[in-house]
Amino acid sequence: MKILQITDTHLFSPSDDEDDPPMLFGFNTFESLKHVIELVNKHDSAFDLVVLTGDLSEDESAGSYRRLAELLSTLAKPVYYLFGNHDNANMARQVFSEYPLFKHEREVILENWLIVLLNSKIEGKQEGNLAQGELDRLKSVLEKHSEKHALVCLHHNPVNMDPERFDKYILQNAKEFFSVLDSNVSKNVRGVMWGHVHQQYYSQRRDVTLMATPSTCAQFTPNETGIKLDYKPPGYRSLKLHKNGFIETEVRRLVFMPYEPSK
Numbered sequence: 001m002k003i004l005q006i007t008d009t010h011l012f013s014p015s016d017d018e019d020d021p022p023m024l025f026g027f028n029t030f031e032s033l034k035h036v037i038e039l040v041n042k043h044d045s046a047f048d049l050v051v052l053t054g055d056l057s058e059d060e061s062a063g064s065y066r067r068l069a070e071l072l073s074t075l076a077k078p079v080y081y082l083f084g085n086h087d088n089a090n091m092a093r094q095v096f097s098e099y100p101l102f103k104h105e106r107e108v109i110l111e112n113w114l115i116v117l118l119n120s121k122i123e124g125k126q127e128g129n130l131a132q133g134e135l136d137r138l139k140s141v142l143e144k145h146s147e148k149h150a151l152v153c154l155h156h157n158p159v160n161m162d163p164e165r166f167d168k169y170i171l172q173n174a175k176e177f178f179s180v181l182d183s184n185v186s187k188n189v190r191g192v193m194w195g196h197v198h199q200q201y202y203s204q205r206r207d208v209t210l211m212a213t214p215s216t217c218a219q220f221t222p223n224e225t226g227i228k229l230d231y232k233p234p235g236y237r238s239l240k241l242h243k244n245g246f247i248e249t250e251v252r253r254l255v256f257m258p259y260e261p262s263k
């Protein structure tokens with residue numbers, strides 16, 4: 001099985017003046033996403049589904065979600081999604097319900113794999129938190145599908161990208177999240193992946209692979225979660241989920257910078 005993670009698209013509603021569209025850190029985020037989708041079409045035509053890990057819109061508008069749904073629907077594969085701090089969940093759900101390839105389940109079975117999508121968004125805040133109900137759902141779904149390998153997805157980073165730096169926008173109750181992962185019910189968890197930090201990250205924590213993925217627009221430096229921009233091209237992640245539980249993963253980036261990052 002192969003899945004793709006596409007994250008932090010930060011789209012705006014189409015502009016009345018296409019010669020002067022809204023930009024984010026110097027990026028026309030829709031054009032930048034279009035380049036990333038071209039890259040997907042070039043390298044990863046055979047995959048099973050897409051997971052969007054939040055910050056899908058920058059302006060929370062229906063138009064931004066419609067643009068995303070139309071472009072992603074061209075991939076002709078099911079798209080699962082979760083929300084980030086920049087999203088308007090009600091607006092997004094309403095728009096996505098018009099697109100048959102957009103799926104609303106938050107637990108996905110793919111042969112002998114289980115993919116769990118968690119909501120770490122706190123209304124009106126940049127930082128993240130997993131409500132007790134989400135932690136309980138995670139435990140019960142892992143228990144229910146204990147014979148499957150599991151991949152857990154959320155928006156906010158549960159680990160600090162740079163332990164030297166205080167990250168105020170991190171998942172606030174990462175300790176509780178990891179205590180679920182360390183408990184007996186989570187023996188089948190093979191990976192955790194997130195967006196939010198706009199950078200590539202890969203590490204192992206016990207038997208679990210931890211992954212963060214570049215945004216489809218502007219990147220941040222590996223040692224800061226914030227607005228320090230990094231001169232790296234946009235990209236996405238592909239993950240081959242092997243039958244034995246091994247995750248083979250790769251980040252693909254554009255081979256050019258579509259825009260000059262700027263504040």
Ligand SMILES: [Fe+2]
Nearest residue numbers: 008055196198
């Ligand atoms: Fe973001």
